[in-house]
Amino acid sequence: MPLDYPTLKLIWWLLVGVLLVGFAIMDGHDMGVGTLLPFVGKSDEERRAVINTVGPHWDGNQVWFITAGGAIFAAWPLVYATAFSGFYWAMLAVLWALFFRPVGFDYRSKIHHAGWRRTWDWGLFVGGAVPPLIFGVAFGNLLQGVPFHFDANLVPYYTGSFWALLNPFALLAGVVSSAMLSFHGAVYLAHRTEGDIQRRAIRAALVFGPLMLLAFSLAGLWVARGGLGYALALAPDPAALPNPLAKRVVAEAGAWLHNYASAPATVLVPALAYAGGLAAIALVAARRTLAAFVASALAIVGVIGTAGVSMFPFVMPSSTRPDASLTVWDSVSSHRTLGIMLWATVIFMPLIVAYTGWAYKVMAGKVTTAYIRENEHSAY
């Protein structure tokens, strides 16, 4: 095979990052729209206009989430197994919240009944608001370390409770994530609507954009000063067959900043979060909505990238048995599987981006209440 194992492991860390960022940018904006739906749409027609800005696209966007899940399964099976079973109730909450989206979008406007429609509007709110919050909380817990260990046969045991996930730092991370995607959704809405809805969307963007940057800064301070971090006392051999029990790890305050010291260029990643966020706020205020959307997407790259770079090479540190922590070197699939999966990604990802772009181009333009009236029977 042309690529050696350590390189492939590194590439897959980047690719999982790409898929998570892709999910946050694509599904994130329609989740943001769902979160804002009850607040920016005052009448039924306005809400239908809001829903139809993402109506043709939410389903394709949601596949980013499914594919990211599938890719973690294929590339990091131990992470998939340990995280999904450990965060059992959190994952079920995400899943059950997501239930409201397909049915909410498709069923809401099929019946002319105010109560029916209001119910689904709140369903879409739940489907849009809950997953980003929980993903943020999950990242907050990953940064702190999660209570799990393995037995000799690599059976994962999670020893924490659901409620322990909801600690202050994790909730702060949840605020970062929720504010980020609400901001992103608001910017998207500002681009695709006009009049009153657009005005409200911009107002929401000007609340959530600064909130995202504030919470991101607080979380950064907490990581720097609050004693979070794990470090390798005995590093795993990147070329070795993956075995998460063959390394030594220590909890070390401030260790999440080590990468920025050893590779100063990585400071550009958190800098991108600020640059993108500030630019997006300024641009949306100036109604340069398309540019604002691009800037907001860059901010997402920066925020998620910051979490990834800070923890590298850790993916899921263990707080109770640090040696069992999962890293990009020792929780991955075989050389062959990583290679095949890379090919599949290299071939299909450009195609996906191309036809998704085409779909947005076909449906481009402002979604107005007049459009809803003209398409009474076919619009969501």
Next chain:
Amino acid sequence: MVTEQLVDLSRLQFAATAMYHFLFVPLTLGMTWLLVIMESLWVMTGKPVYRDMTQFWGKLFGINFALGVTTGITLEFQFGTNWAYYSHYVGDIFGAPLAIEGLMAFFLESTFIGLFFFGWARLSRLQHLLVTLLMAVGTNLSALWILVANGWMQNPVGAEFSFETMRMELTDFTAVLLNPVAQAKFVHTVSAGYVTGAMFVLAISSWYLLRRRDVDFAKRSFRIAAAFGFASVCSVIVLGDESGYSLGEAQQTKLAAMEAMWETEPAPAGFNLFALPDDAAMENRYALQIPWVMGLIGTRSLEQEIPGLKEILAKNRARIVSGMEAVRLLDALRADPADAATRTRFDAIKGDLGFGLLLRRYVQSMDEVTPELVDRAARDTLPRVAPLFWTFRLMVALGFAMLALFGLALWHSLRGDFAERRGLLRWALYFLPVPWVACEMGWFVAEYGRQPWTIYGVLPTHLSVSTLTVESLYGSLAGFVGFYTLLLVVEMYLMVRFARLGPASLGTGRYHGEAAAPAAPLAPAAIEPRPTLS
């Protein structure tokens, strides 16, 4: 702590959510092609009725599709949440088709379904037809990858165990992809989906014809469904028959169980039309046998033998004894990976490792194993016969009943007199639920018949689960039951309302129950407290 109760509840939750998901999948599989056919007719003939058909049946398709998407995510989640050790142990092989399904198929399907619904005014006729076609291709490719993953669970080719990483690892991706069991399952499963789609259109069109409404619309829909359904039901029966079951050991066990074949009979074996299987005595208390037929169906030859359950049991017992040794050697190797002699001995018998792991259901250490325990573990490898025997027969009977229905429907379509054949129309209407029953029976045979394994011969079910508490399982199961009941009620309500309303729901003004002019769009104030339909 993994208890029998935890394993049973995990199985129950997966089975319930998977079978629920499969209430929506087959209709999606079939409807996408029916929509392609209807829309092709619209593009070729320019008759608006074909566009209306595409849009109306598309509306019903959309109501169904929403729940398919909703319930599909549950399954992907569950491998991680409830089957953590499974995910670790076989993720290297099993994860890849799921990820590729997302990249190659699900993106395609989900992106173009948006344009299918909303792109009518913005795309040329040909462009829109292309969108519908890509949606159908995506849907079917999606099924292909899922069945490649599932086929590997039945017949785990192209992989081997690695003691260093304590899991199965991919050795030959092409073998996984071209796994004959997966290919046979794919053809059978998508054809069953096409039958479901055809039955759906046939039954609802028949209902319109019985009520003598939307006659032209219903007649055209009926004809398309009859032709498509007849071709599909033939494909289900001819391509999906038991010949696929002679491949792979798991399939052979299933075949013997669903035919209640205890003994290996001289070829060609007889077919038990009716039998009263007795699991304890390992015999049939009564059997009505047709000579030769089983051998011909199962092997397509007069010489090849089909192994009976007793022969399989004896083979499996020997493999468990060998597997015990493999487990011991594995433990030694995990303690001292550098021991080359142990490694050589392990490599020679590691194919039986999974059989040794069956004993871990009862004891942790292989030193505690007694001959009685080996017998018990061997007996575990045979699924219970009666449920498989009868479920399979019900599925086949329904398949042939549908063949008769579609055959008659096609015959009268060609003669052009079906609209007056009220008996036929009623038959079609009453048969609406039948393909769903047959699909669920088929999955039951496939998955219940695979027990006690999640991956046949490799990983026993009781080792596959997550180390959750029983309370968590009761909680999540209750949540799923609650959500899924609610969703089903809502979906059925909408489906029935829109099917009753018929093509009038498009608001063109051309159909039953509409005023002659296109319905005026409703102002926001016109949203009434009483439910009406758009």
